[in-house]
Amino acid sequence: MTIARSPRLITLILMTAATTLSVNMFLPSLPAIAEAFDISYGTVTLSIGGYLAMTAVLALIIGPLSDRIGRRPTAIFAVTGFLLASLGCVLAQNWAMFLACRLAQGVMVSGYILASAIVRDTRDQTESASLLGYIAGSMAIAPLLGPMLGGLLQDMFGWRANFMLYAVLAALLLIAIVLDLSETRKLSGTARPGPGPLLRAPQFWAYALTVALSTCAFYAFLAGVPIVAAQTYGLSGTTLGIGLGSITAGFMVGSFAGARLGPRFGPDRIMLVGRMISITGLGAGLIATMTLPATPLALFGFTIFIGIGNGFTTPTANAGAMSVDPSLAGSASGFTGALTVGLGAVATTSMGVIMTAAPTPETLLKALLAIKLASLVSAWIAWRGKAV
Numbered sequence: 001m002t003i004a005r006s007p008r009l010i011t012l013i014l015m016t017a018a019t020t021l022s023v024n025m026f027l028p029s030l031p032a033i034a035e036a037f038d039i040s041y042g043t044v045t046l047s048i049g050g051y052l053a054m055t056a057v058l059a060l061i062i063g064p065l066s067d068r069i070g071r072r073p074t075a076i077f078a079v080t081g082f083l084l085a086s087l088g089c090v091l092a093q094n095w096a097m098f099l100a101c102r103l104a105q106g107v108m109v110s111g112y113i114l115a116s117a118i119v120r121d122t123r124d125q126t127e128s129a130s131l132l133g134y135i136a137g138s139m140a141i142a143p144l145l146g147p148m149l150g151g152l153l154q155d156m157f158g159w160r161a162n163f164m165l166y167a168v169l170a171a172l173l174l175i176a177i178v179l180d181l182s183e184t185r186k187l188s189g190t191a192r193p194g195p196g197p198l199l200r201a202p203q204f205w206a207y208a209l210t211v212a213l214s215t216c217a218f219y220a221f222l223a224g225v226p227i228v229a230a231q232t233y234g235l236s237g238t239t240l241g242i243g244l245g246s247i248t249a250g251f252m253v254g255s256f257a258g259a260r261l262g263p264r265f266g267p268d269r270i271m272l273v274g275r276m277i278s279i280t281g282l283g284a285g286l287i288a289t290m291t292l293p294a295t296p297l298a299l300f301g302f303t304i305f306i307g308i309g310n311g312f313t314t315p316t317a318n319a320g321a322m323s324v325d326p327s328l329a330g331s332a333s334g335f336t337g338a339l340t341v342g343l344g345a346v347a348t349t350s351m352g353v354i355m356t357a358a359p360t361p362e363t364l365l366k367a368l369l370a371i372k373l374a375s376l377v378s379a380w381i382a383w384r385g386k387a388v
Contacts, residue, residue, distance in 0.1 A: 006122035007180045009135070014173055015075070015111040017139040021146045022082070022108040022166065023051065028151035029159035036159065037095040047102045049345075054106035056341040062110045063117070063334015064195050071114050071121070071330070072183045078110035079177060083170035089163040105166070111173075113337055116318055117330040121184035125323040129267035132315035133259025140252045144245055185330070195331040198324060204332060206382035207321035210271065212340040213375035214310045214317070216347040217278070217368050218247060221303060223348040224355045224364045231359050233296050243300040247307035254311020267316035268383045274312025275376040281305020282372060286365040299361050306368065313379065320382060347371065 006012075027048075034044040066074040081104065088101030115135065120128045153161040198204055222244065229235040229243065254277070258270045265273075285302025292298050321336050322329040354367055 006184065007118065007182070009131075011176050011180045012115045012118065013135055013138050014176060015115040016135055017111075017142040018079075018082075018169065018173055019108055019110075019112040020139065020142040021169070022105055023048075024143055025146040025150040025166070026159070026162040027147050029154045029162055032154060032159040033098070037098065039095050043095075046099060050099065050103055051106050052341055052345060054103045055109040056338045056345075058106050059109050059113060059334045059338040059341065061334070062107075063113050063330040063332070063337070064328075066110075066114055066117060066185065066330035066334075067195075067328055070183045070185045071118050072177070072181050074330075075110065075114050075177050075181060076174065078107045078114075079170055079174045081107040083167055083174065086163050086166035086170055090160050090167065108170075109337060113330065113333045116322065116333040118181070118184050120319065120322040120326060120329040120333075125319050126263055126267055128322070129270070129316040129319035130259045130262040132319055133255045133262060133311070136315050137252045137255030137259065137311065140248050140255065144248055195328055195335070198328045198331055199335070201324050203382055203385035204321055204324040206378050206385060207317045207324070208332075208336040208339050209378040210275075210317040210375055210382055211314050211321065211336050212343045213371055213378060214274070214278075214313050215340050216343050217306050217371045217375070218310060219344040220347040220351040220368060220371060221247060221306060221364075223351040224367065225299075225303075227355050227359045228299070228361050228364050229296070232294055232361055233299075235296060239296070243296060246300050246304045250304040250307025251311045252307075254308040255315060256311070257308075258312040258315060262316060267319055271313050271316040271320065271379050272376075272383055274309040274314075274316070275372065275379045276309075277312060278305050278309030278372045279369065279376060281309070282365055282369045286362065286369060289361040289365060294361065299365075303365075303368070306372075309372070313375070317379065317382065 030044050030047070031041065033047070034041050037044075062074060062078065085101045085104035085107070088104070089098055092098035092101055116132060119131050119135070123131060149165075150162050153165060225243070226240065229240045235243070254274065258274065262270045281302050282305060285299065285305075288298045288302060318333070318336060322332040324332065351367060354363060
């Protein structure tokens, strides 16, 4: 059922992909930035950690704001802010100014939040879950190509070129939004309720936790696998990169498959199937690493199921969270995004501690399996809440 005119699919994909590119495209330039501002590498990583913390805060603001004033003005304001912040990074002459502008770039988290809310504004839950799956699968190429493009720009033109490209991409996205994005959130003259009813709904939290915990396993994998790759398998950086990319490839497969099957079987069933795929794959991987010779295939051949399962689950669970109260779809998307980033930070920190104490494939897989089991519980609660 179509509720309002939706922008073109490419506009929604670009809004979502911009959120990912804003995080990872400049990563190959971190050493050069540290050298340019005469700071330590540990200090320059604040441009990542601080940025993620800022996106968590901004997600809590942008979602409810878009429910109040509409998707279109919020998108225009946010992308304009990202454009100006990117230019500020290009022109920065000291670390303090650069970091301030880099943190201001966090407003680009709006791309994912607003694209998700716009999809829910214009479609029912089943159609939303399917379209979000296609969008997720299409934009998954961004984390694969982003760092490669950033490294190329770094080698050819220096670190500021990354932020100049951010500014150019923001300008193009702004044009696309102005021309293609009409208001999808129906506004009225009466005061709208705040997000309180949504935050008091157990089913919303079940869906939101399913999204967050599913993504946490990915964050935990990124934090834990490098030390396993080095100490257990002695992998080169290139080989490790291929292994890291396997989850993203699995996510693309799962997203497209879930989008295709969702209308036939229903989004909540697809959500649960995704949890079972991940758990089954990780469980088989744990048995394999405990009984077979230690090879990278025994690890990466099974952790790819994290990506496949997430491709099934995250679009459907996200659509479910926004369907608890469709009038607060922006708030639901924002709060879910903030919860995901916050738990992701906890997961990466905790995994660092765990893997330092026992840097083995078995430890990694056990930790990942525990997170996936928790996500299955939350998905089951969300499904039961819908059934009741």
